[in-house]
Every structure is written in structure tokens, then in C-alpha cells.
Amino acid sequence: MYELWKSIIIGIVEGLTEFLPVSSTGHMILVGHAIQFTGDKADTFEVVIQLGAILAIVVLYWRRFLVLFGLGDRGVASPSGQRLNLMHIFIGIVPALGTAYVLRDQIKKLFMPETVVIGLVIGGLFMIVAEKWSPRIRSEKLDDFTYKQAFFVGVAQILSLWPGFSRSGSTIAAGMLAGTSRAAAADFTFLMAVPIMCAASGYDLLKSYKNFSSDDFVFFAVGFVVSFLVALAAVATFIKLVGKLKLTYFSYYRFVLAIIVLVYMKVVGF
Structure with a gap:
């Protein structure tokens, strides 16, 4: 074992970065290579701890999910008369899920430090563009999202299939470019995370469950719990700060990380 x-380390990395616009997949690839944790077993472990991060979203957004399924109080209609519903979520997740299913093998081949560096830089530039050239806000709140905005965000989510680009980074930036507020785009990103990550993780588990044995139960359980607890704290904090923190701050972090990785690869190597 x-x-x-x-x-613990990989669990912390996953929980801390899954819902921040810095790419959890990219971070896990980099850290996994640095601590020599790679291979089929590592791939299965990463799927399991992603489920821990998903659970954090369910815990924090359970009221919203009840509303989406018609089990909660929808309250007063938004000024635009449009309220977020399951169709918005469906429209937002289909483009990336479809692309991932068709190109799964090709995407897996990109999971290496070199491609992560490219994703960090290009994804950071995309977020800067969103901050500097976003149009006037037409959807201030989550319930003001239109189907067109949801589709635009969904198409942009395809970019996150490149490791290092970041699912939350691409979708929040796309939402802003489509005329939503930063906070509304972040909320929509968190809600989309549950079905798309469940689908992706479930598919990967079916493909790799043979790598999981009873001897690894404690190892996997520890990673799952750590990922859940850290993601719970990270999401709760990000929700509070997202209205104040610009995506450019995360872009700068991504650029610095890319430089550090390049230096590390040159001096030490993975």
C-alpha cells in the first residue's frame, strides 16, 4: 500500500484546487510526478478523491439542488422572469461531456507536466481577457442566467479538457464574457460540477475499478475524506471572495507556477 x-497530500491538492480557477487536474499531475505517485493506481485514486470534492458541493448547495428538482421553495421570480433550472445545467454540461467521451483516449495522452504548463499559461490569458473585455453585466444573479449564456459557458468548458486549463477558470471567464456577473458565473460553475464530475468519475471508475483492492481501502478512504473537508472549506471561502477577487489574481498565480514548473523540470526533472 x-x-x-x-x-493526504493529493487529497489536499484536489480539495483545494478543484473549484478554484487554477486546474486541479494540472496540480495533481504536477504533484503526482513530483512525489512519484503515477500509474493506474494513482489514476483510480484521483477519481475517488474527486468524488470527495463533489460531495462538498452537494453539502453546500443542497437547497439549490432541491429547487432544481422541484423539491424546494423557488421563492419570488427574478426580475428577468427567468429562473435557473435543470435545462440550464443540461445545456452547460453536454458539450464537454460529449467531447470528452469521443476524445477520451487522446485527452488522457495529454496528462503530462509539459502540457499542464501550456494549459496554465493559456488559461490564465483567457481569464485576463474575460476580466478586461467583458461586456455589460446582463445577468447579475444565478437565476438570471439565459439558455444562450448557459450554452456559451458549456462550449467554453471544452477548453478545460486540456490539463492545466481549469474547468472553473474557463467557465467563470466564459460566463463573464457572456454578460454574467463573476459571482453568478461562479455559482453556475459549482452547480455544473456535480453532474459533470459524477459522470466523468463514474465512467473512469468503471474503466479502472480493477485497480482498486481491499488492501488500498484505508489509503483511498483517507484521500476521500481529506479531499471532502478541504474542498468544503475552499468552496465556502471562494464563494465569499469571488465577488471581490478578480480572475487576474489567479492568472498571475498560474504564470508563476508555470515558471516554477519549467525551472523544476530543467533542474530536477520529473
Whole structure:
């Protein structure tokens, strides 16, 4: 069985970065190579701890999910007369899920430090563009999202299939470019995360469940719990700060990380 400290480290990385616009997949690839945690077992482990991060979203947004399924109080209609519903979520997740299903093998081949660096830089530039050239806000709140905006965000989510680009970064930036507020785009991103990550993780588990054995239960369980707890804290904090923090701050972090990785690859190597 792998050392538990590796489980804790990867769990922290996943929980902390999954819903921040910095690319959790990219971070796990980089950290996994740095601590020599790669291979089929590592791939299965990453799927399991992603489910821990998904659980954090369900816990924080359970009231909203009840509303989406018609089990909660929808309250007063928004000024635009449009309220977020399951069709918005469906429109937002189909483009990326369809692309991922068709190009799954090709996408997996991109999971290496070199491609992560490219994704970090290009994704950071995309977020800067969104901050500097976004149009006037037409959808201030989550319930003001239109189907057209949801589709635009969904198409942009395809970019996140490149490791290092970031699902939340691409979708929040796309939402802003489509005329939504930063906060509304972030909320929509968090809601889309549950079905798209469940679908992706479920598919990967079916493909790789043979890599999981009873001997690894403690290792996997520790990573799952750590990922859940860290993601719970990260999402709750990000929700509060997203209206104040510009995406450019995360872009600068991505650029610095890309430089550090390049230097590390040159001096030490993965």
C-alpha cells in the first residue's frame, strides 16, 4: 500500500484546487510526478478523491439542488422572469461531456507536466481577457442566467479538457464574457460540477475499478475524506471572495507556477 502521506497530500491538492480557477487536474499531475505517485493506481485514486470534492458541493448547495428538482421553495421570480433550472445545467454540461467521451483516449495522452504548463499559461490569458473585455453585466444573479449564456459557458468548458486549463477558470471567464456577473458565473460553475464530475468519475471508475483492492481501502478512504473537508472549506471561502477577487489574481498565480514548473523540470526533472 502506498504511504498515507501521499494520500493526504493529493487529497489536499484536489480539495483545494478543484473549484478554484487554477486546474486541479494540472496540480495533481504536477504533484503526482513530483512525489512519484503515477500509474493506474494513482489514476483510480484521483477519481475517488474527486468524488470527495463533489460531495462538498452537494453539502453546500443542497437547497439549490432541491429547487432544481422541484423539491424546494423557488421563492419570488427574478426580475428577468427567468429562473435557473435543470435545462440550464443540461445545456452547460453536454458539450464537454460529449467531447470528452469521443476524445477520451487522446485527452488522457495529454496528462503530462509539459502540457499542464501550456494549459496554465493559456488559461490564465483567457481569464485576463474575460476580466478586461467583458461586456455589460446582463445577468447579475444565478437565476438570471439565459439558455444562450448557459450554452456559451458549456462550449467554453471544452477548453478545460486540456490539463492545466481549469474547468472553473474557463467557465467563470466564459460566463463573464457572456454578460454574467463573476459571482453568478461562479455559482453556475459549482452547480455544473456535480453532474459533470459524477459522470466523468463514474465512467473512469468503471474503466479502472480493477485497480482498486481491499488492501488500498484505508489509503483511498483517507484521500476521500481529506479531499471532502478541504474542498468544503475552499468552496465556502471562494464563494465569499469571488465577488471581490478578480480572475487576474489567479492568472498571475498560474504564470508563476508555470515558471516554477519549467525551472523544476530543467533542474530536477520529473
